Amino acid sequence: MKPANEFLIKDEKVYSGALSCRGCGWSLLARHLASILGEDTVYVAPASCFSIISGPYPLRELKANLVHTVFAAAPATATGVRAALDRQGKEDTTVAILAGDGGTFDIGLQALSGAAARNENILYIVNNNGAYMNTGIQTSTATPYGAVTTTNPGGGFKRAWPKDLMGIIAAHNLPYAATASLAFLEDLRRKAEKAKKTQGFRLLMIDGPCPPGHKTDPAESIHIARLAVETRLFPLFELEGQHYTINYRPEKYIPVEECMKYQGRFKQLFKPENRHMIEDVQAHTDQYWMRLEALAGM
Amino acid sequence: MKKEHSQNGITLEAPLEESSGKYPRHIQVVMKGNYAAAEAARLCRAGFIPAYPITPQTTIVERLSELVTEGKLDATYINMDSEHSVFAAAMGAAIGGERVFTATAGQGLFYAHEVLQAIAHFRLPMVVCNVGRPSIPWNIWSDQSDSLSQRDTGWIQFYGESSQEVLDTIIQAYVLAERVNIPAMVVLDAFYQSHTSENVWIPDQNLVDRFLPPIQPGEMAIDVLQPKSFGGLIPPEHYNRLNYNYWKAMNQAEAMAEEIATDFGAHFGRPYGNVEAVNIGPETRLVLVTISSITSTVRGVIRDYPEVGLLKLRLFKPFPKEAVKRALAPLSKNAVIAIVERNFLGDNEGAIMQEMKRALYGSDLRMYDFYAGVGGKDVPPVTIEKIIHRAFHQPEEVNWIDVG
Numbered sequence: 001m002k003p004a005n006e007f008l009i010k011d012e013k014v015y016s017g018a019l020s021c022r023g024c025g026w027s028l029l030a031r032h033l034a035s036i037l038g039e040d041t042v043y044v045a046p047a048s049c050f051s052i053i054s055g056p057y058p059l060r061e062l063k064a065n066l067v068h069t070v071f072a073a074a075p076a077t078a079t080g081v082r083a084a085l086d087r088q089g090k091e092d093t094t095v096a097i098l099a100g101d102g103g104t105f106d107i108g109l110q111a112l113s114g115a116a117a118r119n120e121n122i123l124y125i126v127n128n129n130g131a132y133m134n135t136g137i138q139t140s141t142a143t144p145y146g147a148v149t150t151t152n153p154g155g156g157f158k159r160a161w162p163k164d165l166m167g168i169i170a171a172h173n174l175p176y177a178a179t180a181s182l183a184f185l186e187d188l189r190r191k192a193e194k195a196k197k198t199q200g201f202r203l204l205m206i207d208g209p210c211p212p213g214h215k216t217d218p219a220e221s222i223h224i225a226r227l228a229v230e231t232r233l234f235p236l237f238e239l240e241g242q243h244y245t246i247n248y249r250p251e252k253y254i255p256v257e258e259c260m261k262y263q264g265r266f267k268q269l270f271k272p273e274n275r276h277m278i279e280d281v282q283a284h285t286d287q288y289w290m291r292l293e294a295l296a297g298m
Numbered sequence: 299m300k301k302e303h304s305q306n307g308i309t310l311e312a313p314l315e316e317s318s319g320k321y322p323r324h325i326q327v328v329m330k331g332n333y334a335a336a337e338a339a340r341l342c343r344a345g346f347i348p349a350y351p352i353t354p355q356t357t358i359v360e361r362l363s364e365l366v367t368e369g370k371l372d373a374t375y376i377n378m379d380s381e382h383s384v385f386a387a388a389m390g391a392a393i394g395g396e397r398v399f400t401a402t403a404g405q406g407l408f409y410a411h412e413v414l415q416a417i418a419h420f421r422l423p424m425v426v427c428n429v430g431r432p433s434i435p436w437n438i439w440s441d442q443s444d445s446l447s448q449r450d451t452g453w454i455q456f457y458g459e460s461s462q463e464v465l466d467t468i469i470q471a472y473v474l475a476e477r478v479n480i481p482a483m484v485v486l487d488a489f490y491q492s493h494t495s496e497n498v499w500i501p502d503q504n505l506v507d508r509f510l511p512p513i514q515p516g517e518m519a520i521d522v523l524q525p526k527s528f529g530g531l532i533p534p535e536h537y538n539r540l541n542y543n544y545w546k547a548m549n550q551a552e553a554m555a556e557e558i559a560t561d562f563g564a565h566f567g568r569p570y571g572n573v574e575a576v577n578i579g580p581e582t583r584l585v586l587v588t589i590s591s592i593t594s595t596v597r598g599v600i601r602d603y604p605e606v607g608l609l610k611l612r613l614f615k616p617f618p619k620e621a622v623k624r625a626l627a628p629l630s631k632n633a634v635i636a637i638v639e640r641n642f643l644g645d646n647e648g649a650i651m652q653e654m655k656r657a658l659y660g661s662d663l664r665m666y667d668f669y670a671g672v673g674g675k676d677v678p679p680v681t682i683e684k685i686i687h688r689a690f691h692q693p694e695e696v697n698w699i700d701v702g
Contacts (some may be wrong), residue, residue, distance in 0.1 A: 084394020
């Protein structure tokens with residue numbers, strides 16, 4: 001896969017001045033998505049970092065309608081918006097949810113499952129940065145094993161595995177779901193285009209760089225996102241019904257610590273007494289990859 | 299003493315044989331309250347119905363599903379995953395400019411609380427039926443604690459005495475909600491209304507269409523050509539201004555509801571008011587204040603008590619302060635007010651007493667509160683008589699009647 005560059009965006013569909021932190025994935029993601037989805041889109045956003053990034057009243061980052069809604073119910077609100085547009089003959093207008101991992105893995109999971117099971121004609125985008133970053137880095141069920149957050153009583157870092165959202169999504173037999181990375185923009189854009197064209201419920205999960213939350217150098221966001229894919233911590237794959245396709249197989253086997261060492265949230269795992277936890281992450285990552293390969297071979 | 303019925307509806311006093319042919323361009327049908335609510339949604343041409351079942355609301359959404367299936371209602375009907383999602387979907391479709399209807403009860407309304415606030419503060423018109431029931435320990439019977447506890451969410455609230463009144467009020471509530479851009483809730487009693495058959499006059503569709511024109515998407519509707527951001531982070535000074543505007547609109551709602559109810563009478567032959575006063579005059583020594591179906595029981599009882607009157611509240615939110623004051627104005631200074639509460643909100647006084655005190659601040663009238671029928675406990679005529687006797691003979695400020 002060739003490195004991508006800024007010229008991928010021919011027609012900018014965002015205004016300048018997004019309120020994201022330096023090195024945040026949200027604003028780059030929004031730029032690419034908006035350039036593909038176009039102005040004939042109604043975005044729906046539950047509470048998340050993007051609620052802020054998209055601009056306070058009366059400002060607006062996206063050149064399209066954006067409906068902010070309650071934390072737990074973006075897929076339900078989007079269901080209502082979709083129904084209204086369809087009743088008015090606007091079937092071609094895209095309805096796209098922009099959510100974080102808290103609004104997807106945790107508080108919004110029920111509404112997500114409901115909309116997915118109904119196969120609503122909605123595109124769901126989750127920017128997974130692995131914690132409640134907007135409120136200041138609290139643990140979510142997407143938070144990686146071993147990561148530091150501000151809510152990990154009795155040890156300071158998480159000791160449970162993150163939820164397998166894509167596994168849950170696969171169980172809903174969706175027409176299209178995929179993972180994507182900002183370090184693999186052509187792949188991301190292809191998936192966004194495919195998702196836009198597909199009818200029914202589609203979901204894209206993007207690995208979300210977050211310098212304050214991951215304790216990383218903002219300049220390293222894309223580098224670390226690339227390493228997450230190269231180390232198989234964040235595999236790139238697609239799902240159509242029960243059919244899996246792995247989109248990128250790293251040429252070399254790179255240990256997970258090569259990605260984790262750039263992230264201050266994993267710093268404590270590099271102490272001698274915790275090194276075994278990096279091995280746990282490696283074993284978990286290898287297992288997940290093997291499972292993916294098995295599923296893709298079916 | 300001659301009783302004055304300033305408002306009618308289908309009253310207990312109206313014999314059925316006299317009713318036939320009473321209302322031109324209506325048909326008379328025997329139906330349960332929940333079916334009357336569903337019929338009203340059909341007549342109002344609700345376009346979007348998110349649904350989730352809960353006893354005793356269920357037959358409303360079942361009937362709506364049938365109406366859509368039978369092609370009698372052109373609506374998008376979606377089975378949601380919870381009441382929270384029902385109201386969130388209702389919000390989305392209302393932002394999309396559709397006329398929305400749904401129904402819930404008890405826990406469902408409590409669960410939707412967060413979204414009720416959001417819908418109201420988005421200033422989205424819609425009408426929702428609530429079939430009143432309380433919370434845990436599990437109780438599915440008639441009680442208004444659910445909707446009355448939501449009185450501060452910013453919704454307009456009506457309480458219907460009969461199935462006819464529920465149907466008629468839903469029609470009026472759409473007109474009001476769409477005029478002031480505030481959502482409205484129409485409440486009926488569990489089982490006593492929801493599952494009890496009554497005679498209901500159903501108006502012709504074109505009669506309703508003339509009274510309730512198609513919804514006009516307002517400022518808060520999605521327009522793809524003129525994109526907006528809805529509900530994003532708003533600085534304090536703007537939030538304050540939005541609430542000021544909301545307050546102004548809510549202040550107009552009481553008079554507007556009265557005007558719409560009067561217009562409704564001219565169109566359909568059944569006039570309503572925000573309140574109904576029965577037998578309230580200078581000779582009246584006691585006025586019972588009621589909402590919902592207990593009103594009908596009181597009507598029957600006070601026939602034998604010429605010195606007792608009735609004040610029925612049909613509009614509860616905004617509280618019809620002006621109408622209440624007007625209705626009680628003929629009373630002598632020695633008259634007593636007794637309020638019948640089928641709700642318990644965790645305070646000394648029930649919800650209606652709290653509002654009545656607010657409305658009558660500065661008045662010399664003595665007011666006593668009577669909890670009766672909480673959790674669906676039956677309130678037969680004898681209970682009303684006990685309230686009357688207690689109100690005349692050294693009542694406490696707040697009383698519980700018939701605690702078993």
